[in-house]
Ligand SMILES: Cc1cc2nc3c(=O)[nH]c(=O)nc-3n(C[C@H](O)[C@H](O)[C@H](O)COP(=O)(O)OP(=O)(O)OC[C@H]3O[C@@H](n4cnc5c(N)ncnc54)[C@H](O)[C@@H]3O)c2cc1C
């Protein structure tokens with residue numbers, strides 16, 4: 001019987017401080033046993049439990065893409081017990097990862113469609129994975145137009161700034177980066193909240209477009225009416241939820257919304273599905 | 282099915298023989314209550330009880346259990362790597378578990394033994410166990426097992442059903458595991474008309490159960506409507522969120538995972554948890570999706586009486602043991618809540634505008 005609670009041992013290979021407030025770091029992990037990397041085969045949208053020995057585990061979205069080999073990446077916000085300790089760890093330290101856990105964005109359903117990615121704050125991690133995945137030469141032709149609307153408080157709070165700049169230069173992805181405000185005279189991109197930029201930049205839905213939204217509740221609340229106006233049906237609005245988790249496999253009983261477990265039946269749900277469940281997230 | 286007659290004077294001898302091949306668990310007196318625990322050498326289970334205060338779930342699902350051990354000492358070869366904790370999954374036998382507690386394991390199994398994931402701790406302990414049930418000749422006033430898919434002589438989940446018939450026990454063999462245990466104890470005299478005797482006792486016991494619940498309407502209710510029903514404030518009003526109801530319940534399975542370090546070594550543990558506690562769902566950001574006690578009380582009842590019903594199509598997540606009713610300090614009664622839910626019609630609550 002395979003023990004679903006047993007983490008794969010990993011070594012921290014690289015740590016990148018992402019944001020100017022230093023509260024977000026990206027950790028690149030390498031599996032100690034190379035065969036574990038194959039067992040960890042994942043899809044964009046899934047998450048893992050990062051196991052910090054002696055402190056506990058935290059569910060974190062997988063920020064690397066299945067098309068990137070030899071490592072896995074996670075971007076972690078410094079919040080409480082486990083994430084704060086993780087922020088003090090060094091390259092070379094040993095810890096564990098369990099997973100991949102949960103479902104993924106509906107890649108099969110979205111084939112042949114336009115995809116609009118809407119992200120806010122640090123909830124951009126599995127969206128990075130998704131963008132890298134779709135832009136991979138083996139996959140790009142599977143999708144029609146790709147739009148990305150991504151906002152943060154200020155330029156220094158955007159994640160993956162080098163990659164954002166590269167994507168801006170490409171012609172097979174439409175980037176709409178925005179900040180709430182900035183005093184940087186060289187800022188080349190948008191200024192405004194995500195819902196506003198969505199209203200201005202997102203394509204209207206002809207039934208052939210899927211929107212994936214991840215961000216703080218307030219952003220989601222104000223973006224949804226915009227998408228309604230643009231004609232998106234609720235089964236074409238895809239969201240990824242967060243709830244406090246422990247087991248990650250639908251057993252410990254805490255992360256449910258109605259009869260669905262965010263860890264196992266989610267974290268990805270369509271808005272149509274969420275309309276039928278209690279709003280306990 | 283075969284029924285064995287066990288003379289009470291052969292009882293202690295048989296158990297002594299069993300203790301060679303099984304770890305024995307049973308009800309014993311614990312202050313003014315009975316509880317289920319592993320029996321010491323030579324200790325006999327005490328059958329002078331109606332039901333144990335806590336359910337027997339800890340036999341398979343301990344209140345705290347080590348999953349892994351680890352070392353934080355960087356001089357050790359496999360420091361910071363989780364290693365399986367030692368486990369004893371040699372055969373164990375529950376002697377005198379109530380049928381409701383044994384049936385509860387079957388409900389809980391659906392949570393821990395799924396097509397996608399298997400909890401090895403629960404499953405290994407469950408599979409190592411033989412359940413010798415003690416039928417209830419005198420159910421309590423709070424028992425409503427017969428309308429919760431169970432009963433005082435219920436056999437599902439048991440390997441042997443014992444019925445107390447005065448000077449002797451009647452032991453109905455339900456599974457091969459049960460048969461083997463009876464043989465190991467040296468109990469092998471077949472009872473005359475054993476099945477008929479048990480049937481008579483069963484009818485008498487069932488007739489003593491007066492409490493009941495109706496559950497027939499639950500599955501057709503709309504989740505969000507039940508969730509928004511106006512009665513939750515009332516139901517939750519007196520609740521202290523003490524968690525007693527969930528700890529004593531044989532069908533409550535929620536747990537937490539915690540690391541406990543002493544010096545440079547430690548264990549990762551699985552411990553009972555409760556949906557009644559605010560910490561159960563508190564996000565690191567401070568946001569809590571079940572931030573009020575109304576949320577938490579509603580979660581407990583919705584889980585048992587709606588989410589479980591919808592998810593498994595197999596009745597309610599409750600065997601009617603009545604413990605939560607007997608032990609709730611403020612008398613919150615699942616039978617009443619079940620009735621509110623089962624009979625709820627949203628139209629009743631809505632204001633009709635003429
Ligand atoms: C599917 C999913 C994906 C996520 N992806 C990311 C990500 O990419 N980057 C990121 O920074 N954060 C992410 N989070 C949130 C992250 O899990 C929490 O911030 C983190 O668990 C806080 O843990 P802590 O020990 O630092 O905080 P504490 O408040 O000390 O929490 C104690 C424990 O409670 C649990 N817990 C607390 N808050 C949460 C929460 N919001 N979600 C789940 N479990 C929680 C964890 O087991 C944690 O160890 C994600 C959450 C989920 C559910």
Ligand code: SF4
Pocket residue numbers: 526529530531532533585598599600601602603604605606615
């Ligand atoms: S909910 Fe109450 S009556 Fe039902 S099994 Fe649990 S403790 Fe017993």
Ligand code: SF4
Pocket residue numbers: 519520521522523524525526527557608609610611612613
């Ligand atoms: S035992 Fe009663 S008071 Fe305590 S948490 Fe349960 S319902 Fe609330």
Ligand code: FES
Pocket residue numbers: 244245246247248249250251252253254255256261262263264
């Ligand atoms: S995290 Fe345990 S059930 Fe979802």
